[in-house]
Structure formats: C-alpha cells, structure tokens
Amino acid sequence: MVRKHVTGPFVLPVRDLVHRPGEMREHTIEVAAPEKWGEGLVAVDQGEPVVVDVRLESVHEGILATGEVDTRFTGVCSRCLRDIAEDLQVEFQELFAYPGEEETDFEVQDDHVDLETLVREALVLALPFQPVCQPDCPGLDPVTGERLADGAGPQQSQPLDPRWAALQDFTTTNDDESPRTRG
Numbered sequence: 001m002v003r004k005h006v007t008g009p010f011v012l013p014v015r016d017l018v019h020r021p022g023e024m025r026e027h028t029i030e031v032a033a034p035e036k037w038g039e040g041l042v043a044v045d046q047g048e049p050v051v052v053d054v055r056l057e058s059v060h061e062g063i064l065a066t067g068e069v070d071t072r073f074t075g076v077c078s079r080c081l082r083d084i085a086e087d088l089q090v091e092f093q094e095l096f097a098y099p100g101e102e103e104t105d106f107e108v109q110d111d112h113v114d115l116e117t118l119v120r121e122a123l124v125l126a127l128p129f130q131p132v133c134q135p136d137c138p139g140l141d142p143v144t145g146e147r148l149a150d151g152a153g154p155q156q157s158q159p160l161d162p163r164w165a166a167l168q169d170f171t172t173t174n175d176d177e178s179p180r181t182r183g
C-alpha cells in the first residue's frame with residue numbers, strides 16, 4: 001500500500017512479462033495530466049484527460065512499449081492570439097530495458113514500467129511551435145495590432161514605415177477624384 005516508489009498514474013505492472021519473450025499485454029489508461037506539459041504558445045493543461053493505449057511486449061532486452069496517446073492542447077493562435085483548443089494524437093514506441101542490459105533512457109523498475117516521461121516527451125514534441133486557429137488565419141494588422149477580418153488578407157496593411165503610409169495617403173487621395181453622382 002505504501003510502496004510510493006512504484007505508484008504513479010502512468011505505472012503499469014509487468015510482473016507476468018518479465019523475462020518471458022513473446023508474452024504481451026494491452027492496456028488502456030486514462031489519466032489527468034499531473035501538471036502542465038509544454039512551454040510554448042500551446043500546452044497540455046494540468047488535469048487534461050490523457051488516454052494511453054499501449055501494448056507491452058516482452059522482448060529479450062526488456063519490455064517494448066508501443067502505443068498511442070490521445071489528449072488535447074490549449075493555448076493561443078500564434079498569429080491572432082485567439083484562444084485555441086485542439087485534439088492531439090501521438091504514437092510512440094520505446095524499449096524499457098532490464099537494469100544493466102544496455103544504455104537506455106527507460107528501465108524496467110522491479111515489476112513495473114512508468115510511462116509518464118515517455119508520454120510527456122511524446123506529447124511535448126508533437127505540440128506545434130506556431131499553432132494557428134485556422135490554416136489561413138490572417139493574423140493581426142501590423143499597423144493597428146487589431147485582428148484582421150477573416151478572408152481579408154494582410155495585403156492592405158503592408159506599409160509599416162510611416163513614410164510609405166504617407167505615400168499611400170497621397171495615392172489614395174488622387175484615386176478619390178472620381179466624380180460623385182447624386183440623386
């Protein structure tokens with residue numbers, strides 16, 4: 001009950017697999033993310049449900065974990081800073097080696113494997129660096145900083161330099177000399 005070192009939300013028993021090459025077990029676990037995963041514009045929030053489908057396979061060197069993680073990331077669009085939330089699905093495969101077998105990032109510990117680091121790293125690596133709310137998000141107006149309307153491309157707001165802006169005013173004024181019709 002109090003064997004704290006072998007408990008954890010992503011810990012799975014492998015007692016019946018250890019040193020039995022060819023044996024395998026499948027598990028599905030759903031865990032609330034124990035902390036916020038990711039440092040960028042988007043992250044998997046603490047408490048977000050994380051579903052792991054994994055096949056644990058006994059091989060000569062250890063336990064091979066193959067599976068898929070399903071969760072959701074939230075954050076802001078890198079162009080317009082609108083809030084976004086999107087499903088995230090990642091596949092993984094990693095060997096948990098028996099202690100002393102070989103250099104490895106992951107080891108079988110006693111009679112269990114802990115998938116937490118593996119799952120976290122797979123998810124964090126899959127988070128987009130430049131997330132967008134939609135593929136053609138027009139972003140922010142570089143002059144006013146306001147959100148551009150959907151569909152209105154940034155082409156109207158190119159001149160950042162005030163000198164070019166002045167020139168644009170000039171041409172706009174000239175173009176406006178078309179005759180007005182009344183009545």
Ligand SMILES: [Zn+2]
Pocket residue numbers: 077078079080081082132133134137138139
């Ligand atoms: Zn956007």
